[in-house]
Amino acid sequence: MPSDAFTQLVDAHYAPLYRFALSLTRNSSDACDLTQQTFFIWARKGDQLREEAKAKSWLFTTLYREFLRGRRRAEHVTALEDLPPGENDPAAPEVDLVTGMDAGLVVEALHEVDEVYRVPLTLFYLEELAYKEIADALEVPIGTVMSRLSRGKAQLRAALARKESSGSKVVPFGNNARKLS
Numbered sequence: 001m002p003s004d005a006f007t008q009l010v011d012a013h014y015a016p017l018y019r020f021a022l023s024l025t026r027n028s029s030d031a032c033d034l035t036q037q038t039f040f041i042w043a044r045k046g047d048q049l050r051e052e053a054k055a056k057s058w059l060f061t062t063l064y065r066e067f068l069r070g071r072r073r074a075e076h077v078t079a080l081e082d083l084p085p086g087e088n089d090p091a092a093p094e095v096d097l098v099t100g101m102d103a104g105l106v107v108e109a110l111h112e113v114d115e116v117y118r119v120p121l122t123l124f125y126l127e128e129l130a131y132k133e134i135a136d137a138l139e140v141p142i143g144t145v146m147s148r149l150s151r152g153k154a155q156l157r158a159a160l161a162r163k164e165s166s167g168s169k170v171v172p173f174g175n176n177a178r179k180l181s
Contacts, residue, residue: 009046010039013059016127020060023122024067026111034070038063060123061137109159117152120145 017038021031041062042055049058110118123129123137135142 006043006046009042009055013056014039017059017063019126020122021063021067023110023118023126024064024115034063034067037066041066057129057133057136060127060129060133061139064119064137105163106156106160109156109163112159113152113155117148117155120148121152121156124149 014035018031018035021034021038022028025031025034038059042059046055046058049055110121113121119138120134123134124131129137131142131145134145138145140148
């Protein structure tokens with residue numbers, strides 16, 4: 001890939017990839033490393049991609065794979081089946097709180113969601129990927145994406161409810177945010 005094209009790719013996708021990496025790692029230094037590793041892999045292998053229109057999906061998939069590879073190395077992977085009873089099928093509160101929450105509180109609450117659900121939520125709400133793109137990035141069926149989004153939304157609602165009940169300051173969230181329902 002020519003240098004100008006690579007620079008344009010980095011300019012177009014660095015911020016969303018970094019946000020995704022930050023949601024996974026919860027650490028700005030690790031997120032930066034993961035994002036840079038993704039672009040390094042692109043620099044080495046990106047020319048193998050036949051359709052440039054799929055570059056965004058390829059980058060998110062690569063970042064997620066690198067994150068998982070690092071997690072496996074550290075032996076901290078938690079499978080859905082390994083979760084304690086009750087955590088693998090959380091109940092959803094009736095109230096939709098997202099329109100009354102501060103964006104910072106929503107992000108804090110998102111970090112309380114189990115990783116298996118947080119990843120698709122982040123890709124759907126923050127990176128605005130379609131179900132198919134998320135399924136491709138995570139290498140799971142679309143039905144699994146939909147199920148994880150549903151369970152993730154339930155956990156996110158519960159976390160938001162806890163934050164609201166603890167007296168956190170409420171500031172309206174942007175009108176362009178997707179609704180959590």
